[in-house]
Amino acid sequence: AQSVTQLGSHVSVSEGALVLLRCNYSSSVPPYLFWYVQYPNQGLQLLLKYTTGATLVKGINGFEAEFKKSETSFHLTKPSAHMSDAAEYFCAVGAGSYQLTFGKGTKLSVIP
Amino acid sequence: KAGVTQTPRYLIKTRGQQVTLSCSPISGHRSVSWYQQTPGQGLQFLFEYFSETQRNKGNFPGRFSGRQFSNSRSEMNVSTLELGDSALYLCASSPILQRDTEAFFGQGTRLTVV
Numbered sequence: 001a002q003s004v005t006q007l008g009s010h011v012s013v014s015e016g017a018l019v020l021l022r023c024n025y026s027s028s029v030p031p032y033l034f035w036y037v038q039y040p041n042q043g044l045q046l047l048l049k050y051t052t053g054a055t056l057v058k059g060i061n062g063f064e065a066e067f068k069k070s071e072t073s074f075h076l077t078k079p080s081a082h083m084s085d086a087a088e089y090f091c092a093v094g095a096g097s098y099q100l101t102f103g104k105g106t107k108l109s110v111i112p
Numbered sequence: 113k114a115g116v117t118q119t120p121r122y123l124i125k126t127r128g129q130q131v132t133l134s135c136s137p138i139s140g141h142r143s144v145s146w147y148q149q150t151p152g153q154g155l156q157f158l159f160e161y162f163s164e165t166q167r168n169k170g171n172f173p174g175r176f177s178g179r180q181f182s183n184s185r186s187e188m189n190v191s192t193l194e195l196g197d198s199a200l201y202l203c204a205s206s207p208i209l210q211r212d213t214e215a216f217f218g219q220g221t222r223l224t225v226v
Contacts, residue, residue: 032212034214036217041219041222042219042220043116043202043204043217043218043219043220044202044204044217045217046214046215046216049212049214051212052212090155094212099145099157099160099168099170100145100157100215101157102147102154102155102156103154104154105154105155
């Protein structure tokens with residue numbers, strides 16, 4: 001079985017500041033890891049994914065995440081926050097089956 | 113290319129009724145998954161279909177069921193609705209059944225049970 005823990009249900013950053021959203025996973029097999037973003041009243045949109053190979057993954061809108069097997073982490077970062085980044089972010093793991101197991105989500109607020 | 117389409121977008125039902133939600137995947141996609149999203153439980157997997165066969169099912173009661181048609185369109189049904197079934201129901205499609213494949217999500221159907 002797999003699980004995902006996202007530290008911090010709410011994160012606030014100032015516009016232009018670093019965004020860091022934390023995700024730790026548990027999996028008994030090599031995981032596939034995903035970050036999705038959800039805007040109000042919308043579905044989920046894929047930001048980036050890690051399958052195999054390079055552990056630093058670049059996604060859309062300037063986001064990137066690093067897979068650290070030793071720390072079982074897949075934290076999401078963006079060097080400079082923009083007002084349009086305000087949304088809810090979900091980390092997900094796919095391992096051993098075809099379903100995705102999602103974290104509880106982190107709501108990001110960007111302060112002007 | 114059209115995205116995943118879910119209908120209706122909003123639905124209000126009374127306890128005890130049943131409801132059917134529809135999902136049209138992206139053209140060419142053969143895998144459809146359903147998720148329930150609530151503030152308390154977050155996103156929870158309901159079931160996944162591929163080539164008209166249910167491949168995987170989450171931990172939900174038998175009141176929740178689904179099916180997939182030959183054109184890959186999918187429906188999910190909830191019978192004997194309870195207040196706790198109020199949620200955003202999300203459908204996602206993928207071209208194939210493979211763990212590293214991106215799932216494309218629809219905008220969801222918001223179900224309110226009163």
